[in-house]
Amino acid sequence: MSWLSRVRNSLLFRSKKESPDNLWVKCPHCKEMLFTQEYEANLFVCPRCEHHGRIGADVRLAQLLDDGFKLLPAPKVAEDPLKFRDTKRYTERLKAARANNPHADAFTVGFGTIEGRKAVVGVQDFTFMGGSMGMAVGAAFVAGAEKALSEKSAYIVVTAAGGARMQEGILSLMQMPKATVMTRRLKEAGLPYIVVLADPTTGGVTASYAMLGDVHIAEPGALIGFAGQRVIQDTIREQLPEGFQRAEYLHKHGMVDMVVERKELRHTLAQLLDYLSPAKAA
Ligand SMILES: [Zn+2]
Numbered sequence: 001m002s003w004l005s006r007v008r009n010s011l012l013f014r015s016k017k018e019s020p021d022n023l024w025v026k027c028p029h030c031k032e033m034l035f036t037q038e039y040e041a042n043l044f045v046c047p048r049c050e051h052h053g054r055i056g057a058d059v060r061l062a063q064l065l066d067d068g069f070k071l072l073p074a075p076k077v078a079e080d081p082l083k084f085r086d087t088k089r090y091t092e093r094l095k096a097a098r099a100n101n102p103h104a105d106a107f108t109v110g111f112g113t114i115e116g117r118k119a120v121v122g123v124q125d126f127t128f129m130g131g132s133m134g135m136a137v138g139a140a141f142v143a144g145a146e147k148a149l150s151e152k153s154a155y156i157v158v159t160a161a162g163g164a165r166m167q168e169g170i171l172s173l174m175q176m177p178k179a180t181v182m183t184r185r186l187k188e189a190g191l192p193y194i195v196v197l198a199d200p201t202t203g204g205v206t207a208s209y210a211m212l213g214d215v216h217i218a219e220p221g222a223l224i225g226f227a228g229q230r231v232i233q234d235t236i237r238e239q240l241p242e243g244f245q246r247a248e249y250l251h252k253h254g255m256v257d258m259v260v261e262r263k264e265l266r267h268t269l270a271q272l273l274d275y276l277s278p279a280k281a282a
Pocket of ligand 1 (some may be wrong): 028031046048051
């Protein structure tokens with residue numbers, strides 16, 4: 001082998017196994033370069049500034065549920081009922097989102113146990129079209145609630161969304177009352193419904209199931225609100241306070257029950273399930 005091909009091969013090898021893309025990741029908050037491995041081991045929380053990174057459904061479910069959890073099949077819904085098109089067709093946007101995500105839409109339900117306590121966990125994934133709530137998200141939310149009802153277990157939902165899916169128009173807004181009815185059914189059955197507000201939880205999701213939990217937990221620094229800060233500022237023509245719409249601010253003002261670091265989340269949920277489980281209450 002010539003020296004040239006040796007150099008070329010070693011470069012090829014490097015680019016596959018140790019390319020800077022895989023090896024390093026930049027913290028979106030403090031901009032520090034982090035070892036991907038270290039970042040992953042720290043549950044995608046920056047070890048330097050404690051910024052809680054956004055994570056997908058599979059990672060979140062694995063972080064919260066004990067090993068051996070299962071996924072509920074994604075419910076089938078009518079796709080693109082309005083034949084919507086802006087700069088691109090809605091079907092094209094869906095296709096692109098699916099190419100980068102193992103799931104068919106932005107809400108995935110897993111079920112199993114959390115430190116031995118039975119639970120159904122629904123996770124909204126911001127990386128899938130901004131976690132936006134359309135018919136598929138609504139149907140998956142309902143399927144998760146029905147699973148909790150049939151299993152007589154708690155329903156935990158991790159929210160992350162930019163709001164309703166505008167490509168589905170009024171049909172996306174109809175998911176708000178639909179999800180709200182399911183939270184009522186869980187309440188009537190005496191089953192706990194717990195919401196974990198992840199960054200960011202906004203719009204129609206905040207206006208429905210994200211704010212109807214028996215307990216609201218938020219991740220540190222998460223943006224939580226209905227309308228955006230700029231919209232509110234322009235409407236009321238006043239400067240908004242520092243940290244407005246962040247988890248800590250909402251906690252201080254009574255909108256959120258606790259702000260829990262990701263590394264404590266699983267155990268906190270397990271404790272809550274103990275306090276709230278129907279068996280204990282009886
Ligand atoms: Zn950082």
